[in-house]
Amino acid sequence: MIDPAVSWLAAVAASLIFTASAIMKLRNLDLFESAVINYRILPRLLAWPFARFIPLAELGGALALLWPAWRAAGAGVILLLLLVFTLGIAVNLMRGRYDVDCGCFGPALRQTLSWWLVMRNGALAALAAMLLLRPEGRALTMLDRFTIVCGVITILLLYASINYVFANLPRQREFGARYA
Amino acid sequence: MLEALLISQIVLWVLMLALAVTVLALLRQIGVLHERITPMGALTLDRGPKEGEPAPVFDIPDLLGRGTVRVGGPREGGRSLLVMFVAPSCPVCKKLLPIIRSVARSESDWLETVLASDGDLEEQRRFVKSYKLDDFPYVLSAELGMTYRIGKLPYGLLIDGGGVIRAKGLINTREHLESLMQAKQMGVASIQEYLKLGKTGANGGTVVAAADKPTK
Numbered sequence: 001m002i003d004p005a006v007s008w009l010a011a012v013a014a015s016l017i018f019t020a021s022a023i024m025k026l027r028n029l030d031l032f033e034s035a036v037i038n039y040r041i042l043p044r045l046l047a048w049p050f051a052r053f054i055p056l057a058e059l060g061g062a063l064a065l066l067w068p069a070w071r072a073a074g075a076g077v078i079l080l081l082l083l084v085f086t087l088g089i090a091v092n093l094m095r096g097r098y099d100v101d102c103g104c105f106g107p108a109l110r111q112t113l114s115w116w117l118v119m120r121n122g123a124l125a126a127l128a129a130m131l132l133l134r135p136e137g138r139a140l141t142m143l144d145r146f147t148i149v150c151g152v153i154t155i156l157l158l159y160a161s162i163n164y165v166f167a168n169l170p171r172q173r174e175f176g177a178r179y180a
Numbered sequence: 181m182l183e184a185l186l187i188s189q190i191v192l193w194v195l196m197l198a199l200a201v202t203v204l205a206l207l208r209q210i211g212v213l214h215e216r217i218t219p220m221g222a223l224t225l226d227r228g229p230k231e232g233e234p235a236p237v238f239d240i241p242d243l244l245g246r247g248t249v250r251v252g253g254p255r256e257g258g259r260s261l262l263v264m265f266v267a268p269s270c271p272v273c274k275k276l277l278p279i280i281r282s283v284a285r286s287e288s289d290w291l292e293t294v295l296a297s298d299g300d301l302e303e304q305r306r307f308v309k310s311y312k313l314d315d316f317p318y319v320l321s322a323e324l325g326m327t328y329r330i331g332k333l334p335y336g337l338l339i340d341g342g343g344v345i346r347a348k349g350l351i352n353t354r355e356h357l358e359s360l361m362q363a364k365q366m367g368v369a370s371i372q373e374y375l376k377l378g379k380t381g382a383n384g385g386t387v388v389a390a391a392d393k394p395t396k
Binding site: 031040160172 | 193196201203208275
């Protein structure tokens with residue numbers, strides 16, 4: 001049981017984040033495929049179908065979140081994807097490979113692997129896990145709609161902000177090393 | 181009372197949104213600032229043989245069995261040699277390959293281009309085949325990479341006709357690659373040295389102003 005306003009807030013925010021991620025992967029499929037190969041987990045032959053399947057599954061899951069009847073199923077797909085991503089990242093971090101491009105958002109926001117990505121995926125998984133719960137039957141009021149719209153925009157802005165902070169981190173370190 | 185709460189809720193949301201927008205704008209500005217102060221040319225990591233020093237001589241057999249390739253030492257005809265370090269596992273290298281090809285073609289009157297890599301033989305053969313790299317000499321040598329302390333790829337190394345290292349650095353874009361050529365033509369070893377000259381020069385311009393110049 002979860003309040004419908006909270007459910008909608010989480011659903012729309014998660015849906016927009018994963019739709020954006022899927023679209024950026026689909027627009028740069030070659031780069032994403034290279035990123036998949038570079039994770040050095042899948043055999044090369046599987047990288048081609050995998051690189052095409054992942055963004056489509058992402059898009060499907062993200063869209064399903066927007067229909068209450070499909071919401072739990074969509075959340076399940078998103079959770080599974082997050083598990084796969086996080087495993088891939090964690091395995092490479094444990095191999096000591098920090099210089100790998102994560103392939104998360106295409107070339108627009110190139111990030112290398114770090115434990116912060118694992119934390120970020122954890123937070124996204126928490127968001128998706130809320131959507132496995134059935135919304136409690138309360139009609140949405142005008143104020144609820146207002147809360148949902150403002151809340152979604154705030155979540156997206158903060159999500160982008162946090163991504164910027166961590167995308168800037170390696171440059172910050174490089175800068176410190178260069179002029180120290 | 182309920183009306184007051186409602187108003188307060190709306191006011192808080194509006195302020196919250198404004199705050200979030202401000203934070204995002206601020207962080208973007210930090211990102212842009214970083215881009216401005218990062219050297220625009222190939223980044224030289226200060227390790228391995230230095231610019232201006234003679235390049236150590238290596239004779240490495242070509243991957244496709246087309247004789248041996250000599251890296252370093254004086255060259256007949258006085259043509260310069262560009263050694264590009266690439267690898268099948270590096271996505272940026274794949275993006276850079278067409279650029280290397282076009283630069284190699286347009287500068288072919290004074291420049292020879294060699295691709296260098298290291299690692300599994302079969303994987304390298306596949307790489308050469310799928311990206312049609314057979315018009316370049318392609319050498320595999322762990323020793324070469326170790327001598328020049330290549331850490332990050334793609335990495336470019338420019339040796340002049342006399343066998344002296346002229347420029348080297350991490351290459352991510354066409355601009356970086358062209359900056360290597362420019363560094364040689366201007367007689368400066370790297371963008372960092374150019375910046376140093378700019379800083380201590382008579383005009384003593386700021387670092388940012390000096391960093392802008394080579395790209396124009």
